[in-house]
Amino acid sequence: MNRYERIQQIAVTAAQMREIEGRIFAGGMPVAALMEKVAGLISQRVQSLFPLLLNPTPSPSPSNGEGRRDFSEFLVRVGVLVGPGHNGGDALVVARELHFRGYQVKIYRPFSKLKDLTAQHDLYAQSLGICYVEDIADLQDCDLIIDGLFGFGLEREIKDNLAETINGLNEWSKLVISIDLPSGLHTDTGEVLGTAIKANHTLCLGLWKLGLLQDQALEYVGKAELIDFDIPLADVTAILGEMPQIQRVTKGFIKEHLPLSRPAVTHKYKQGHLLLICGSRKYAGGAILTGLGARGSGVGMLSIAVPESLKSLLVSHLPEALIIGCEETESGAIASLPQAVDLGSYDAIACGPGITTEATTIVEEVLANNKPVILDADGLNILAQLGTISTLQNRQVTTVLTPHAGEFKRLFPDIENVQQNRVEAVKKAAELTGSIVLLKGARTAIGNASGKVWIIPESTPALARGGSGDVLTGLIGGLLAQGVAANINSLVERVVIAAWWHAQAGILAAKERTELGVDAFTLTQFLNPVLSGLL
Numbered sequence: 461m462n463r464y465e466r467i468q469q470i471a472v473t474a475a476q477m478r479e480i481e482g483r484i485f486a487g488g489m490p491v492a493a494l495m496e497k498v499a500g501l502i503s504q505r506v507q508s509l510f511p512l513l514l515n516p517t518p519s520p521s522p523s524n525g526e527g528r529r530d531f532s533e534f535l536v537r538v539g540v541l542v543g544p545g546h547n548g549g550d551a552l553v554v555a556r557e558l559h560f561r562g563y564q565v566k567i568y569r570p571f572s573k574l575k576d577l578t579a580q581h582d583l584y585a586q587s588l589g590i591c592y593v594e595d596i597a598d599l600q601d602c603d604l605i606i607d608g609l610f611g612f613g614l615e616r617e618i619k620d621n622l623a624e625t626i627n628g629l630n631e632w633s634k635l636v637i638s639i640d641l642p643s644g645l646h647t648d649t650g651e652v653l654g655t656a657i658k659a660n661h662t663l664c665l666g667l668w669k670l671g672l673l674q675d676q677a678l679e680y681v682g683k684a685e686l687i688d689f690d691i692p693l694a695d696v697t698a699i700l701g702e703m704p705q706i707q708r709v710t711k712g713f714i715k716e717h718l719p720l721s722r723p724a725v726t727h728k729y730k731q732g733h734l735l736l737i738c739g740s741r742k743y744a745g746g747a748i749l750t751g752l753g754a755r756g757s758g759v760g761m762l763s764i765a766v767p768e769s770l771k772s773l774l775v776s777h778l779p780e781a782l783i784i785g786c787e788e789t790e791s792g793a794i795a796s797l798p799q800a801v802d803l804g805s806y807d808a809i810a811c812g813p814g815i816t817t818e819a820t821t822i823v824e825e826v827l828a829n830n831k832p833v834i835l836d837a838d839g840l841n842i843l844a845q846l847g848t849i850s851t852l853q854n855r856q857v858t859t860v861l862t863p864h865a866g867e868f869k870r871l872f873p874d875i876e877n878v879q880q881n882r883v884e885a886v887k888k889a890a891e892l893t894g895s896i897v898l899l900k901g902a903r904t905a906i907g908n909a910s911g912k913v914w915i916i917p918e919s920t921p922a923l924a925r926g927g928s929g930d931v932l933t934g935l936i937g938g939l940l941a942q943g944v945a946a947n948i949n950s951l952v953e954r955v956v957i958a959a960w961w962h963a964q965a966g967i968l969a970a971k972e973r974t975e976l977g978v979d980a981f982t983l984t985q986f987l988n989p990v991l992s993g994l995l
C-alpha cells in the first residue's frame with residue numbers, strides 16, 4: 461500500500477497526535493522547521509484555492525455602456541485569526557507568506573500571551589509592517605478569513621469576548637479556511653466547546669483528526685482535506701500499531717477487499733444464497749427496496765420471505781428472486797415461516813425491514829439459527845424488546861445490527877451520549893454484544909467485537925430519505941452471503957464495503973440528479989455504476 465493510502469486511512473485523537481509529534485521532535489526535527497514546512501504547504505494550498513487573478517469582471521464603460529475588461533490585479537484581502545498556540549503560529553507564517561505573495565493581509569490576534577515560537581512569528585510579522593487590527597469588525601471587508609485560533613490544543617470551552625467574536629464572525633457568512641480544524645471543535649469528538657468557527661474549508665494537518673469524522677462536527681468543517689507533511693509512517697505505527705483501531709475507509713481499502721471477479725467455474729449457490737425476511741401489508745415497499753439492494757450486490761441466489769399477500773408484487777419487481785409467501789397475521793405481518801423453509805440452508809439471513817413489531821417469533825427463530833444474520837429496522841426494535849445483550853451474548857455466529865441513532869438508543873439504553881461520540885458508542889455496543897454494529901448517519905461508523913471501528917468518510921445528505929436504509933440492508937446481506945459461500949473468515953469488511961458502496965451510490969446519484977433526486981429506488985440504480993467506476 462502506498463504512503464497516500466496509508467495516511468488517508470488513519471484517524472487520530474489529540475493525544476495520539478501529540479505523541480506522534482513528540483517522536484518527530486525527539487528524532488531531531490526542529491519545531492520551528494516543522495511549523496515553517498507545514499505552514500508553507502497551507503499557504504500554497506490557500507493560493508491555489510484563491511489565486512490572485514486578473515480581474516475577469518467587465519467594468520461598464522460610461523460612454524457606450526458596453527463591457528470592457530479591466531486587467532488590473534485583483535486583490536485578495538485576507539483576514540488572519542491568530543491564537544496563542546502553534547495553530548496561531550501556523551497562521552502567522554501563512555499571513556507572512558501571503559503578504560509576500562501580494563495578498564492584502566490583516567491580522568487579528570486577541571491574545572497578549574503567546575507560546576514562544578508563535579510570539580517570534582508575531583514579532584516578525586509586525587516588523588514587516590503587516591496590518592494588525594484591534595477590532596474584529598475591521599476584517600469585515602476581507603474576501604477570505606483564515607482561522608488559526610486553536611488546533612488540537614484546545615482544552616477548555618471558548619467563552620466571553622472570544623465566543624462573542626466567533627459568533628459574530630459566523631454571522632458574516634464569509635469564506636473561512638480553518639487550519640487543522642475549525643477552532644472550537646473538540647479534536648476527538650467534534651463537539652462544539654462553547655462555540656466554534658464555521659468553516660468552508662478545513663485543511664487538516666498531517667493526519668485526519670477523529671473529530672472531523674463525527675456527525676456533530678460536519679456543520680462546521682465544510683470541505684475537508686488533508687495536508688500531508690511527511691510524518692514518517694514509522695512514528696505513526698509506533699503510536700497506533702500496525703493495525704490502527706480506527707480506520708478511515710478509502711477507495712483503496714475497498715479495492716483491496718471487494719471481490720470484483722468470480723471464479724471461471726462456479727454456480728449460483730457457490731455465489732451465496734441470501735434469505736431476506738421483510739415486508740408486511742403496511743410496509744410493502746421496504747421488501748422491494750431490500751430486494752433491489754441485494755440484487756445490486758451480485759449475490760448468486762436470492763430468496764425473499766414476505767406475507768402471502770405480497771407475493772405477486774415481489775415477483776413483479778424481482779423476477780429473478782425466489783419469493784416465499786408466509787402465513788400472515790390479521791394486520792398483514794408475517795406470522796410464521798413455512799415449514800419447508802430450512803434457515804440452515806442459506807449462507808446469510810437479513811431480517812427486519814417492514815416486518816412490524818408483531819414478528820417477534822420470527823426474529824427469535826432467525827437468531828436461534830447458526831447462520832450469519834443482519835437485523836435492521838423492526839428486527840432491531842424486536843431485539844430491543846427481547847433484551848439486546850442477553851439475546852446476543854450466546855450467539856456463536858456473526859450478527860450484524862444496522863441501527864440509526866434512534867434504534868441504537870433503544871438497543872443500548874445504557875450507552876449515553878450516542879451522538880456526542882458516535883465512534884465510542886459503536887465501539888462499546890460491538891464489544892458488549894460481540895456483534896458487528898453499524899451506526900447509520902452522515903458519517904456511518906462500523907464496530908466489531910474486538911474494538912475496531914471503521915468510518916465512512918464521505919456521503920451525502922441526499923440519502924436522508926425513507927427507504928435508503930432498506931437498500932443498505934439488502935446490499936450488506938448480499939455481500940455477506942457471498943463472503944460466507946467463499947469461506948471468508950472475517951465478514952466485517954463486507955459490511956464496511958456495503959456501507960461505502962451505498963454512500964458512493966448516493967454521491968453519484970446526487971451528482972447526476974441533485975440532492976433531491978435520490979429516492980431509494982433511484983439509489984439502487986446507481987449501485988452498479990459505482991462498481992464499474994472502480995474497475
Ligand SMILES: NC(=O)C1=CN([C@@H]2O[C@H](COP(=O)(O)OP(=O)(O)OC[C@H]3O[C@@H](n4cnc5c(N)ncnc54)[C@H](O)[C@@H]3O)[C@@H](O)[C@H]2O)[C@@H](O)CC1
Pocket residue numbers: 477481494495498543544545546547548549550575609610611612613614615616617618619639640641665666
Ligand atoms: N502536530 C504537528 O505535528 C504540528 C502541529 N502544528 C500546529 O500546532 C497546533 C497545536 O498547537 P498547540 O499545541 O500549541 O495548540 P493550539 O494552538 O491548538 O492551542 C493551544 C493554546 O491555546 C490555549 N487554550 C486552549 N484552550 C483555550 C481556550 N478555551 N481559551 C483560550 N486559550 C485556550 C492553550 O493554553 C495553549 O496556549 C496544531 O493544531 C497545528 O496547527 C504545526 O505547527 C506543525 C506540526
Ligand SMILES: Nc1ncnc2c1ncn2[C@@H]1O[C@H](COP(=O)(O)OP(=O)(O)O)[C@@H](O)[C@H]1O
Pocket residue numbers: 837864900901902903904919920921922923924925926927928929930931932962
Ligand atoms: N445526512 C446524511 N448524510 C449521509 N447519509 C445519511 C444522512 N442521513 C441518513 N443517511 C443514510 O441514509 C440511510 C438511512 O437509513 P434509515 O435511517 O434506516 O432509513 P430507512 O429506514 O427509511 O431506510 C443510512 O444509510 C444513513 O447512513
Ligand SMILES: [K+]
Pocket residue numbers: 547607608609610611638639640641642643
Ligand atoms: K483552527
